[in-house]
Amino acid sequence: xxxxxxxxxxxxxxxxxxxxxxxxxxxxxxxxxxxxxxxxxxxxxxxxxxxxxxxxxxxxxxxxxxxxxxxxxxxxxxxxxxxxxxxxxxxxxxxxxxxxxxxxxxxxxxxxxxxxxxxxxxxxxxxxxxxxxxxxxxxxxxxxxxxxxxxxxxxxxxxxxxxxxxxxxxxxxxxxxxxxxxxxxxxxxxxxxxxxxxxxxxxxxxxxxxxxxxxxxxxxxxxxxxxxxxxxxxxxxxxxxxxxxxxxxxxxxxxxxxxxxxxxxxxxxxxxxxxxxxxxxxxxxxxxxxxxxxxxxxxxxxxxxxxxxxxxxxxxxxxxxxxxxxxxxxxxxxxxxxxxxxxxxxxxxxxxxxxxxxxxxxxxxxxxxxxxxxxxxxxxxxxxxxxxxxxxxxxxxxxxxxxxxxxxxxxxxxxxxxxxxxxxxxxxxxxxxxxxxxxxxxxxxxxxxxxxxxxxxxxxxxxxxxxxxxxxxxxxxxxxxxxxxxxxxxxxxxxxxxxxxxxxxxxxxxxxxxxxxxxxxxxxxxxxxxxxxxxxxxxxxxxxxxxxxxxxxxxxxxxxxxxxxxxxxxxxxxxxxxxxxxxxxxxxxxxxxxxxxxxxxxxxxxxxxxxxxxxxxxxxxxxxxxxxxxxxxxxxxxxxxxxxxxxxxxxxxxxxxxxxxxxxxxxxxxxxxxxxxxxxxxxxxxxxxxxxxxxxxxxxxxxxxxxxxxxxxxxxxxxxxxxxxxxxxxxxxxxxxxxxxxxxxxxxxxxxxxxxxxxxxxxxxxxxxxxxxxxxxxxx
Numbered sequence: 001x002x003x004x005x006x007x008x009x010x011x012x013x014x015x016x017x018x019x020x021x022x023x024x025x026x027x028x029x030x031x032x033x034x035x036x037x038x039x040x041x042x043x044x045x046x047x048x049x050x051x052x053x054x055x056x057x058x059x060x061x062x063x064x065x066x067x068x069x070x071x072x073x074x075x076x077x078x079x080x081x082x083x084x085x086x087x088x089x090x091x092x093x094x095x096x097x098x099x100x101x102x103x104x105x106x107x108x109x110x111x112x113x114x115x116x117x118x119x120x121x122x123x124x125x126x127x128x129x130x131x132x133x134x135x136x137x138x139x140x141x142x143x144x145x146x147x148x149x150x151x152x153x154x155x156x157x158x159x160x161x162x163x164x165x166x167x168x169x170x171x172x173x174x175x176x177x178x179x180x181x182x183x184x185x186x187x188x189x190x191x192x193x194x195x196x197x198x199x200x201x202x203x204x205x206x207x208x209x210x211x212x213x214x215x216x217x218x219x220x221x222x223x224x225x226x227x228x229x230x231x232x233x234x235x236x237x238x239x240x241x242x243x244x245x246x247x248x249x250x251x252x253x254x255x256x257x258x259x260x261x262x263x264x265x266x267x268x269x270x271x272x273x274x275x276x277x278x279x280x281x282x283x284x285x286x287x288x289x290x291x292x293x294x295x296x297x298x299x300x301x302x303x304x305x306x307x308x309x310x311x312x313x314x315x316x317x318x319x320x321x322x323x324x325x326x327x328x329x330x331x332x333x334x335x336x337x338x339x340x341x342x343x344x345x346x347x348x349x350x351x352x353x354x355x356x357x358x359x360x361x362x363x364x365x366x367x368x369x370x371x372x373x374x375x376x377x378x379x380x381x382x383x384x385x386x387x388x389x390x391x392x393x394x395x396x397x398x399x400x401x402x403x404x405x406x407x408x409x410x411x412x413x414x415x416x417x418x419x420x421x422x423x424x425x426x427x428x429x430x431x432x433x434x435x436x437x438x439x440x441x442x443x444x445x446x447x448x449x450x451x452x453x454x455x456x457x458x459x460x461x462x463x464x465x466x467x468x469x470x471x472x473x474x475x476x477x478x479x480x481x482x483x484x485x486x487x488x489x490x491x492x493x494x495x496x497x498x499x500x501x502x503x504x505x506x507x508x509x510x511x512x513x514x515x516x517x518x519x520x521x522x523x524x525x526x527x528x529x530x531x532x533x534x535x536x537x538x539x540x541x542x543x544x545x546x547x548x549x550x551x552x553x554x555x556x557x558x559x560x561x562x563x564x565x566x567x568x569x570x571x572x573x574x575x576x577x578x579x580x581x582x583x584x585x586x587x588x589x590x591x592x593x594x595x596x597x598x599x600x601x602x603x604x605x606x607x608x609x610x611x612x613x614x615x616x617x618x619x620x621x622x623x624x625x626x627x628x629x630x631x632x633x634x635x636x637x638x639x640x641x642x643x644x645x646x647x648x649x650x651x652x653x654x655x656x657x658x659x660x661x662x663x664x665x666x667x668x669x670x671x672x673x674x675x676x677x678x679x680x681x682x683x684x685x686x687x688x689x690x691x692x693x694x695x696x697x698x699x700x701x702x703x704x705x706x707x708x709x710x711x712x713x714x715x716x717x718x719x720x721x722x723x724x725x726x727x728x729x730x731x732x733x734x735x736x737x738x739x740x741x742x743x744x745x746x747x748x749x750x751x752x753x754x755x756x757x758x759x760x761x762x763x764x765x766x767x768x769x770x771x772x773x774x775x776x777x778x779x780x
Contacts, residue, residue, distance in 0.1 A: 019142035020132065023149055027128040030150065031121055034439060037446035038121055044114030046446035051493045054164030056511045057089060059497040062112055064090040064099075067504040071096045072256065078480075078515060078523070079470040079506035080539050086208050086257050087513045091167050093205035094119055117446075120162055126172035128153040134179045134401065138344050140408055147428055148404050154435035155400075157311040157393050162444045167207035168390070173199070174397045177214060178351065181221055185347045188237065193244035201249040211249070212385060216361070217394045218245050220354035228350065266514040267482030267676055269383045271739070272308075273376065276387035278362035282309035283392060284318050288441035289434055291315070311362075311392035313399045314434050316427040320403040324352075338406060348402050355398025362391035384514075404431075451498045458499045463572050463580065465503040469544035471496055472508050472583065474562045475554050476527040480512035481520040483679040484704045490554045491577060505547060508536075518714070521674055525710035530564055530591040531772065535712040537585065547572075548581035561708075567591055592778060599769045603760050612761045620757035621659040625652075625750040636670040636715045636748035637773055644745040646681070646737040652750055653733035656690050660727045664755040667720060667733070668771040671703055672746035674714025679704035681737045681745065685722060688730040696725040709772060715748075717771060721755045 032039050037046065048054055063076030064085060074088035085092045094116065098108050108115060128149045135145035156171035176199055184192040196218065204211040219242075225231075226238055282305040285292050296302040313321075327337035340346050366372045376383055385391075404427065411423035450456050459465070473496035477488035488511070500507050508523055522536040548569060555562055566579070568587035573580040606614035615622075627635075627642045635641035644650035652669070673679050680702065687697040699722050709717035724731075731752075735745060751771040753759050760769035767774045 015142060019136075019146055020129070023128055023132045023146050024125065026146070027125050027150060027153065030154070031124055034154075035121065035444065038117045042446050043117045044111055045452065046448055047113070048117070048162065048166070048444060048446060049164045050447045050449045052164065052488070053511070054166070055494050055497055057164065057166050058113070058116075059501055060088055060090045061095045061116065062501050063504075063506075064088070064092075064095045065102075065109060065112055066501070068099075071099060075506050076500055077507045077512060078510040078519060079508045080536070080541060081516065081519045082506070083510075083512050083515065084257055084261065086205070086253070087515075089167060089207070089513065091206050093202055096205075116166065120166060120169055123170040123172045124153055124156075124159075127156060127175055130172060130175040130179050131401075134175060134182060135405070137179070137182055138348075138401075138405055139342075140405065144408060144424070144428070147432065151428070151431040151435045152397070152400050154439040155312070155314055155431070157396055159439055159442060159444075160307055160310060163442065168209065170203065170206060170210075173203050173210060173214070174217060174393060177217055178221075178397060178401065181218070181351075182344065182347050184241070185225070185350075186343065188241065190241070190244060193241040196245040197247075197249055200246060201252060204249060204253065208253075209387075209390060211253070213391060213393065215246055216358050216391055217354075218242075220358050220394070221350050224350040224354045224357075225346075228353075263516045263519075265517045265674075265676070267517065269376075269677070269739070270386040270482040270514070271680065272386040273383065273388060274364060274368060274373070276306070276308035276389050277364040277368070278311065278359065278389040278392040279303075279305040279309040280363075281305055282389070283311050283313060283359070283395070286310075286312035286434070286438060288438050290437065308387045308389040311389070311396045312438065313396050314431060316407075316430050317399040317403040320406070321399060338402075339409065348405060351398045352402045355395040358391050359395040362388050362395070364388060403427075449494065449498065451495065451502075458502050461573050461580075465505055465547070467544065468505060468547040468582070469540065469542055470508050471499060471505045471547045471549050472527065472565075473549045473551075474527070474565060475551060475558055476524075476562065477509050477511065478520060478523055480510050480515040481517050482514065483517055483673070483677060484520055484524065486524075489557075490551060492549075492551045492554060495551075495578065496549045499549065508546070517676060518674055521710060521714060521716075524707065524716075525712060527562060527565060528707065529709045530588070530595045531709045532712045532778070533588060533592070537588075540585075543585055545585065546583040548579075548583040550579040550581060551577060552579050553577045564591055564595075567594070596767070596774045596779060599760070599767050599772075599774055602758060603762055603767060603769065606758070606760070612763075613759060614761055615757050615759045617754065617757040620754050620759065621661060622751065622753035622757070622759050623653070623655075623657060624752075627748065627750075632746075635746075636672070636711070636713075638748075640748075642745075642747040642750075644735070644747070646678070646743050646745050648736060648745075650735045650745055650747075651732070652735060652747060653731060653752075656728065656730045657752075661754055662724050662727055664721050665724050665752055666755045666770075667722070667750075667752050668708075669718055669750040670711075670715050670748045670771070671718050672714055673703070673707075673716045675743060675746075677737060677739050678745070679707075679716075680739055681735050683718070683720075684732075684734045684736075686732045686734075687725050688732070689726060690728055690730045693730075696729060697723070719771070 037043060047058060059076055060074060064074050068075055071092065072085055073082055074085045074090050075082040098112060098115070102109055131149035131152055132145050135148055136142060153171060158169050158171040161169035177196060180192050180196045180199065200211065200214050203214070222238065222242070231238065281303045285302050287293060287296065287302060287304050292302055324337060331337055336349060338349065340349055367376050407423055407427050411420045414420040414423060451458060473492050475489070475492055476486060477492065478484055478486045496507055496509070499505065508526060510523065522534065526534045526536055548565060550566060565583070566581050568590045569581040569583050571579060571581055603614055606616050607618065608614050626638055626640060628638070628640045630640050630643060632641045632643055642652060667685065671678065683701040683703060685699050686695060688695055701720055703718050706718050706720045707716045708719040735747065749771055758770055760767065766776045
């Protein structure tokens, strides 16, 4: 019986080619069943995700293909600055390929959407093919390797990214890399090192996060091999191969993207390192599985982490790892608990060890431990990994490859036929069962977008878009600097992107990565309250007007925040929700002038109190501090400011404010925001009973969420309202940076006033009104 089974599993080269063809055809058949829209004519007419991040990805890729004049710069957002195509998420491997072919006379642009969708399907096919090649190389039988390859492909964590993060939705990458590493392990031939380098370069041109993931995967595996084999004498050879694997791709990106980058104020420590990390529940549980749903409903609650924390390895791999850990502990970690009798089992040993170590890092260890976060500042570029949970993908493949290899070996060593087939078929059945439920639970299908239907294009409207230099979406959104998150909601997360793709008009807004802080401040000044001529005007290439894209429904959810922008404009088009306005550059100066005239008129009617202060409420009492006791150069107004340290508890106010007012208060102060993470400071207002010290009220705000006015010198007016609970209470105002940002905290002109009261004063130089300064020079 044993000989018959061994003969059955033995494969000749022709059989392997047949099986390779079967892997291809069966994978395509299953993908056609799973994603029928992708294989129909709809694939070139519809979109996977018609909103948010997913639709933004279409904008970045297709705008670059159709409207950008170079292969390296993307101008579709953050106008007039744009962004390099790599952080711009234009997938230059894909988009520049289509641009180059178009330049050669092969025009694939009309099919770009379908090609992008096919590119994602191709990734799943390649994943199955390379997993099959890997398992066959590990001497597993072809039929078994085929089913494993398909099962692991459909369970791959990157499938989650097909919903919106298309650049990250390539499960074939790590199987490809591990296959090349296995071939290199067998023979340290330079061609395998060079092949790895080509893979690293190509996929980093799809999403630059892959460079980090592959660096960890390759350095982790090779490093473990070097240490355990004690290849000290071979160290120069290792370094030489490393240059082919990672060195020359790094030099390419350094010369093309990093060295010529003129931007010096990108955020080096983006938010998310401690939040978007791997969780055990994301690795060992999955709520798309019926058994985990049963456990959650009937036995114990199963926590569902965010997408960045998920890399579900499956029940089979989880039990295998449990067995591995128990056996290792029994042997007191002195010996390796798995067989290493042939060369490729050493490959698996290095793979599993490096995978576990990388999972530890993906979980945030040691940085999540007490005081561990202080270590992060010594890790160099690792600080820039906003989502370290993605590194757990390496562990997913390492765990499953090792699991099913050893299960097969154990099945062959079993004496009883029933045990043999149980070890073979039961785990395989569980893998396929979980793969089905995992993959089919994802909401991945193609949707229609009305403005891509005949007669509904923005270009079908009677508007000459060439008259305008850019489009300003309102409500305004800006994401990517690591300092501000003005997120799009409703139609505004789709329609402006559509207009931009169809007309070639870039957007002043941004949904990018690591954008310049100073550029972001310039963009925000363009849409906040009329105050100064926007600094961004100095960078505009011409005097053409802007096109104001006005969501007439959502804009009112922001109160009066954006309503000033459609003043001094010309209405071009209107329907129930959308208004398009011509926004001349001259209108900004006109709106500032109108605002100053309003302030002058208001101050002219207000009585004067002590120290030339004026108010429309004779009973109003307010608190003002210009920090005159701490002189400083470059302060916002006058010659003094509050100078603190970002990571400290900076106490701006701690006093018993003698007033009988208990209504709403408006707190405002100017903060210098042109410093990394300054806008992420936390403002804490606490009110205490003056007699007992009991806490009456406490509220936290974040600077970036409460900016009302932007100056042109990096200062922003932080303003918000809250209720006072008790007369004559003690109030405390503290500002700190919970991101442990080091560096100066600069605050000026603190004003606390009853919300219903306007306060100000006039001087020879201009007008001070509700903590805003309007110099007379603005009217000249």
